[in-house]
Amino acid sequence: MTATLLPPAVSQPSETELKTLFQTQQEWRWRAAQTGVAERQAVLRRLHDAIKAGRVALADAMALDLGKSRAESELTEIHPVLEELQFIIRRLPRWMTPRKIATPLMLAGAQSEVRFQARGVTLILSPWNYPVNLALSPLIASLAAGNTVILKPSEKAPHTSRALKELLEGVFEPRLVAVVEGDGAVAHTLTTLPFDHIFFTGSGAIGRKVMAAAAENLSSVTLELGGKSPALLHPSADLKTAAERVAWGKLLNAGQTCVAPDYVLLPTNMRDAFVLELDAVIARRYGDHAWQRAGPDYGRMVDTASVERLQKLTDGSVAQGARVALGGEFDPEARFISPTVVTGVMPEMPLMGEELFGPVLPVLTYDTFEDALALIRRLDPPLALYLFAEDEAAVEQVKHETTSGGMVVGGTVIHLINPHLPFGGVGSSGMGNYHGEHGFRTFSHERAILREPKPSPVRLMYPPYGRPLPRLTAWALRLLERQAGPRE
Numbered sequence: 262m263t264a265t266l267l268p269p270a271v272s273q274p275s276e277t278e279l280k281t282l283f284q285t286q287q288e289w290r291w292r293a294a295q296t297g298v299a300e301r302q303a304v305l306r307r308l309h310d311a312i313k314a315g316r317v318a319l320a321d322a323m324a325l326d327l328g329k330s331r332a333e334s335e336l337t338e339i340h341p342v343l344e345e346l347q348f349i350i351r352r353l354p355r356w357m358t359p360r361k362i363a364t365p366l367m368l369a370g371a372q373s374e375v376r377f378q379a380r381g382v383t384l385i386l387s388p389w390n391y392p393v394n395l396a397l398s399p400l401i402a403s404l405a406a407g408n409t410v411i412l413k414p415s416e417k418a419p420h421t422s423r424a425l426k427e428l429l430e431g432v433f434e435p436r437l438v439a440v441v442e443g444d445g446a447v448a449h450t451l452t453t454l455p456f457d458h459i460f461f462t463g464s465g466a467i468g469r470k471v472m473a474a475a476a477e478n479l480s481s482v483t484l485e486l487g488g489k490s491p492a493l494l495h496p497s498a499d500l501k502t503a504a505e506r507v508a509w510g511k512l513l514n515a516g517q518t519c520v521a522p523d524y525v526l527l528p529t530n531m532r533d534a535f536v537l538e539l540d541a542v543i544a545r546r547y548g549d550h551a552w553q554r555a556g557p558d559y560g561r562m563v564d565t566a567s568v569e570r571l572q573k574l575t576d577g578s579v580a581q582g583a584r585v586a587l588g589g590e591f592d593p594e595a596r597f598i599s600p601t602v603v604t605g606v607m608p609e610m611p612l613m614g615e616e617l618f619g620p621v622l623p624v625l626t627y628d629t630f631e632d633a634l635a636l637i638r639r640l641d642p643p644l645a646l647y648l649f650a651e652d653e654a655a656v657e658q659v660k661h662e663t664t665s666g667g668m669v670v671g672g673t674v675i676h677l678i679n680p681h682l683p684f685g686g687v688g689s690s691g692m693g694n695y696h697g698e699h700g701f702r703t704f705s706h707e708r709a710i711l712r713e714p715k716p717s718p719v720r721l722m723y724p725p726y727g728r729p730l731p732r733l734t735a736w737a738l739r740l741l742e743r744q745a746g747p748r749e
Contacts, residue, residue: 268419271442276450282439283454286382286409289436290457294379294407298354304404304437305353309346311432312339312397319393319428322420326392327514328561328596337514338393341678345398348680348697349405356405356701359710367722367738370714377705379407380481381457386448386471388462389417389563390517390618395485396425399460400438402700408457413441413448415463417563449474456480458704462519464616465689483693483703486686487519487616490643492673493633493659494527494535495650502671503649504538507622510647510673512547512600515560516620517567520645522673523617524606526633529626536586536602536624543587543600550590553599562619565593571619575603577611578623586624608636630655634662642666642688647673666690 274282296304312319320334329338362373383403387396396414403410412429414422419442426440433439441447452459452474461471462485475482492507494500511522527535546558553559562568572591579585588601598620606612606623613623627633637646646665650656656670666686667676676682677696685694695703713719721734 269423271416271419271423273443273447274441279441279447279450280454282411282435282441283382283456285436286411286439290379290381290409293409293437294381296407298357301357301405301407302350302353304433305346305350305401307432308397308401308404309343309350311428312343312346315424315428318424319421322424323392323418325420326389326418327517327563329514330557330560332557333514333560334393338391341394342397342401345401345680345696349401349701352698353405353701356698362709364711366741367718368711368713369718370716372712372714374710376708376710377406377701378708380704380706381408383408383410383458383460383704384451384454384456385410385412386451386459386461386463387412387414388519389415389421390514390519392418392421393425395462399462399483399695399700399704402695403458403460403704404438405701406704408704409436410438411441411451411456412438413443413451416442416444453477458482460695460703461485468691483695484686484691485519485684485693485695486644486689486691487618488641488643488686488690489523489613489616490520490645490647490665491637492522492525492647493637493649494525494531495630495648495652495655496528496531497652497655498527498531498649499651500531500535500538504535504542506649506672507647508539508542508546508600511622512543512559512620513674515562515598517560517563517618518674519618520667520674520677521618522622522647523643524613524623524625526625526627526636529628532604532624532626536604539602539622540587547600550599554595554597559600561596562598563596565596567619568593568596568598571598571617571621574611574614574617575601575621578603578606581610582607583610583612583623588620608640630658634659637663642686642690644686644690645669645674645676664688666694 316339320331323329323334359374359376364371364373385399400410422442429438429440452471455478458481459475460483465486468484468486507522547553568591583603583605586602586604588599590599601621604624606625642664644666646668648659648670669676680697683694683699684696685691721730
């Protein structure tokens with residue numbers, strides 16, 4: 262069920278105010294960059310304690326914005342952020358330690374190292390679908406790397422945006438971390454400022470605009486986008502397991518997850534049995550129709566427009582020959598879509614034309630496994646690929662013959678939970694990655710440093726090159742040249 266409460270009033274900051282805030286952080290960025298391990302750990306611990314103290318307020322805000330139950334908010338938003346904080350705090354000393362690098366013979370005596378240096382003033386544009394997790398996870402990485410942060414949460418989750426603002430303003434001064442509320446115009450103005458790095462999570466269409474704006478200042482960017490992530494079933498797949506895990510990944514947060522299975526691709530002769538398994542899973546996990554509306558386990562769409570968009574895509578596909586096998590109820594006023602499975606979907610139908618971002622699951626079939634792989638390759642590279650197969654040769658084939666931001670064999674979505682793995686897209690599903698050390702690196706500049714000794718062999722390469730020493734050096738280097746590996 263969703264509570265009703267008017268969203269908090271938001272005062273749109275002016276361009277002058279945004280520029281002043283940016284300048285404030287620019288003036289502080291070198292002080293932030295020069296902090297040591299202990300100082301950064303203390304900053305992260307303060308944030309950790311504030312999130313623990315404010316977790317109820319955050320969960321209440323997400324219930325208002327998205328109809329999330331307290332349990333789902335804890336499992337998918339608050340607890341993962343606290344775990345990420347603990348993971349980074351424990352490992353930050355090792356990550357910040359300069360790495361000694363080998364030096365080639367021609368630079369004998371020199372010392373080389375790589376130091377991780379803060380990028381500077383960073384901008385995080387976070388989405389509405391996981392409004393706490395996807396705002397705070399990159400913020401944690403940026404602070405760990407020694408940056409200052411301006412966070413612009415999505416205006417589509419206004420209660421959560423306000424809760425984040427109040428939480429972070431209670432922990433940090435705006436010269437280190439500031440939260441800016443407002444609409445898309447505010448976000449656009451921010452992207453025109455010369456940030457040292459911009460981290461954006463959202464749609465590909467907006468991601469392109471962010472990248473274009475960043476290019477004007479040559480700001481580096483990380484784009485966490487989305488796409489149509491397939492759930493691919495091989496003929497050897499366990500249907501019961503596949504249905505259980507596809508249903509969970511698809512219906513989590515009412516399907517509003519960037520890595521949710523967007524469609525299912527399976528052998529023609531397995532379709533009907535798979536739909537029956539899905540029906541049983543949905544009834545077992547989310548209850549009957551009345552309980553889906555009244556109970557705490559199934560969320561709501563973010564707005565009426567999202568419901569209307571998915572209804573239009575579904576109706577358009579049905580008009581072209583698809584069939585609603587399960588669900589099919591769209592209630593824009595209540596922001597409700599029942600768990601919906603559509604069979605007979607073809608690649609050219611409306612449901613396959615864009616990322617769905619909701620609880621509508623198209624089911625496509627294939628005749629041969631090679632046909633399935635060809636379709637996946639023909640579509641844009643997805644943010645995730647989910648494979649269900651008991652045949653190890655098929656698993657290796659998919660690894661070698663497809664690409665995606667991430668891949669899970671035998672499950673969905675859970676690769677996000679592993680902080681040792683990088684999370685990010687490829688091609689149109691995004692660029693760059695984060696989580697754990699990968700986030701620390703994303704928000705750091707890897708600075709190469711070399712110290713040349715006073716008695717240096719480099720002097721053997723100084724001109725004029727007709728002298729014996731440079732000629733002898735060139736001859737010796739040619740003798741040392743070796744070709745490694747096979748020649749054919």
